[in-house]
Structure formats: structure tokens, C-alpha cells
Amino acid sequence: MNPLAAAARSGTRRGLVEFRQSFVTTTDIFAAVFPTVILLVVMIFMRGATIGQTGFSLGTMSLSSVLGMTVAFNGMVTVSQQLAVEREDGTLLRAKAIPNGMFGYLIGKIVLVACLSVVSVLALLIPGTFLFDGLALTSVGAWLTLIWVLALGLIATMPIGAVLGSMFENPRNVGIMMLPIMGLVAISGIFGPLGEMSGWMQVLGQLFPIYWLGLGMRSALLPDSMAAVEIGGSWRTLETIGVLGIWAVIGLIVAPMVMRRMARRESGASMTERREKALQRIT
Template sequence: MTAPLVAAARSGARRGVFEFQQSFITATDIFALIFPNVILLTVMIFMRGSTVGTTGFSLGTMSLSSVIGMSVAFNGMMTVMQHLAVEREDGTLLRAKAIPNGMFGYLVGKIVLIAGLTVVTLAMILVPGLVLFDGIALNTAGAWLTLAWVLVLGLVATMPIGAILGSMFENPRTSGLMMLPVMGLVAVSGIFTPLSEAPQWMQLVGQVFPIYWLGLGMRSAMLPDGLAVVEIGGSWRHWETVGVLGLWAVIGLVLAPAVLRRMARRESGAAMAERREKALQRVN
């Protein structure tokens, strides 16, 4: 890496750390970070009395590990997408474009920010989960290592998707529409019930996208090996998890830079002013 790129990476990393710190400054941001996780934990507490098939294992505990995988996917896709849409409208991207290697530094900053927020989200679910739910098997170095590589590979697989999606929305208010298909993917990804119990078409669709594999990877890290019997194929399928998430990562890393460069070329002061004018017209 050349000296200018190193300087841009350092600047971007500092910006990412600053934005991460700013995420805990206002009550609104803190509430937005905590409230969804409280809702998820509450739902899973009510699921503790149910069991997974004939195993006798708590459905709430199984769902806890799946939800952690889902949260990684949400942070990788939705948070990146929303940040990109907002900062495209407020001129942040235009300023980054005007600086040598500014877009590279911008992307480094987003990686640092999203990775930090994802770790915080994971901790907010996992720490109380260890107290509230029985049967979590994070008691070996291998289990923690699996959790770590699934987390890293999951972020690499989903963040470029979020960047591509974010480049499609000039208005951050319309980016919320992407929640509908994402929630549809959650419904067919076996997050709250084993996908092996779903219809064949749902199993096929769910296994195409990263959310299912992130949930499976987290379950393999956090649950006893005997629970693999309720999964498709009766195993944790680590190699398949690496393969599918790795494929999404390669596709995203190839497409995202090109999409972002194209978006940056279209950014100008006139385009930003036009978006602001349209926003003011909607308000009035």
C-alpha cells in the first residue's frame, strides 16, 4: 500500500473511531441501539418454554444464537446502507470525493464504525443471554474461534451488499423500503425455527442468502454439537458456511467498489442542492 493510501486509511480509521464514539453521545442514538435488542431478548425469553423438535432443547436458547447471526447481517447490510444514503444527501460523500483518496478513507471509516457497532450489538445480546438462557456451549477456545471467524466473514460478506444497496437510494427516507425484503429473508432463514422443518422451496431460498449461514455459523459456535441433528443435513456444515459467505464476500468486494466509484462520479454540488430542494418541497 502506497504512502497516500496509508495516510487515507489512518484518517478514515480515526474518523470511524470518532463516529463510533458519537454513537453513544445522544439519548436517541443509545435508545436506537438498545431498544431492538431488548425486544429480541424479550421475545426469546417467552420462547424458553418451547423445545426444538424432540430434542428437549430450549427454542429460546437456539434462537439466541440465530439472532446474533441475524444482527451481524443487519449491521453489515442495513446500517451501511442507511449511513451511505444519509451521507450522500448531506454532502459527506461529496467532501470525501474532493479529497485525494477520500473515498478510500471514507470506506475504511465505515468498516471501523460498523465493526465496532456490531461487536457492541453482539455483546448486548450475548452477555445477558449467557445469564438468561441455559445450554449455551461457549466453553471452549474452539467455540470462541468459530464465533470470531463467522463474525468476521459475515461482515465481509454483508457490508459490500449494504454499500451497493445504499448507492441506489438518493433519499435516505426511501431506504427504509429495503427493510421489507430483508425481513422476508429473515422469515425464510430459520432464525426462530429450524429451517429443516420448512417447506423445500423455503429451504432452497433461505440457503442462497447470507442470513441463514450467519445464523447456522453462530449456532455451531454457541450450541452443543448434538443440536446439529435438527439442521439441514444433520451437521453444522462449516465448509458450506465458509463457501457461501465467501462467495457473497467475493461478489460484493468486486461489485461494490465499481458501484461506489460510479455513484461518486455522479456526485456534485448541483446534484446535492437538487436533492435538498426536493427534500424542502416534501417538508413544505
């Protein structure tokens, strides 16, 4: 078997094993379920509000946008956390020591995050279909749009997560990223139309993938008439593909370079030094 194919197969198995292990303890299940429940409760309280003069539920619109936000979080935050933790515990160093180990490692992370993203989306979408009125899920086109937005969104955001995770030697510092990411969520039209925000927020929000993931999910799940409240009065499908595609291309160029540089710096001595610092903080 081709060495790369063998590494890809091994990485796929590893990703699936890690995915199963994500739901084997009460703590893991709680960590996965709690944010979903909180989001659903928040959007239930938003059901009575409407968007402008449309009479359409703000809760239903927010549900669609939150699905895009969830994909972005899995791509950026989950990847960065996994990379930072496994850099400290030596997993990355062991992968580096195996022929094509880094390639298999990356395949494993792609499989893991893709599976987690699908589960996260379904965990919101399935109860959402019963709790919120107005979702347009009856056509094949809606499901196809949802699938390509999810796939392209992961390709666009996972390299960002890899770059961010490579920047932190201490996994505890990864939480610092949550502040700017939550700031981006606030100006990305997730919980309200971006067109109602000030001009500079509209420009800034459209520079990043979170807005376009939310827009793509809304185009998949909401009636066509709701495109009128979006910027430009349309779903801007080509623009969504273009912006997410640009982020994907940039990320796929930059992320491997950053990760190779990080891997070259990994050694037993550096890992031991990080462990000693961690033990000093504990004691």
C-alpha cells in the same frame, strides 16, 4: 507516509469518532438498546418451547441465530443507511474532493460498522448467557468460531449494504429494504429450524447470507448434538465458509464499481437539487 496508508489511518480515526458519537445522546442510546431489549423479551417467551424431540430450548437456539441476524443487519442495513444519509448531506461529495478521500471514507465505515457489530453481539450475548441455558461457551474453539463467523459475515454483507445504499438518493427510501430483508429472516431459520420449512423455502433461504450467519453462530454457541436438527445433520462449516466467501467475493467486485459510478455522478448541483426536493417535501 504512503498516501493510502495516511488515508486508511484518517479513515480509522473517523470511524472510531463516529462510533463514539453513536452513543452520546439519549436518542442514539435508545435506538441501540430498544431493539436488543425487544429481541431478548421475545426469546425469553420462547424459552419454554422445545425443538422437536430434543428437549432443547427454542429460546437458546434462537439467541444464537439472532446473533447472526444482527451481524447481517449491521452489514446491510446500517451501511446502506449511512451511505444514503451522507450522500444527501454532502459528506460523500467532500470525501470525493480529497485525494484518496473515498478510500479513507470506506475504511471509516468498515471500522464503524465492525465496532457496532461487536457491541450489538455482546449486548445480546452477555445477558443471554444468564437468561438462557445450554450455551456452549466454555471452549476456545467456540469463541474462535464466533469471531471468524462475525468477521466473514461482515465481509460478506457490508458490500451488499454499500450497493443498496448507492441505489437510493433519498435516505428515507432506504426503509423500503426492510420488507424484503424481514422476509429473508422469516425463511432463514432464525426463529426455528429451516429443515422444518417447505422445500422451496429451504432452497431460497440457503441462497442468502442470513441463514449461513445464523448457522455459523449456532455452530459456535450450541452443543454439537444440536447439529442433528440442521439440514444435513451437521453444522456444514465448509459450506458456511464457501457461501459467505462467494458473497464476499461478489460483493467486493461489484460494490467498488457501483460506488465509483455513484461518486462520479455526485456534484454540488446534484446535492443542491436533492436538498431542494427535501425542503419541498417538508414545506
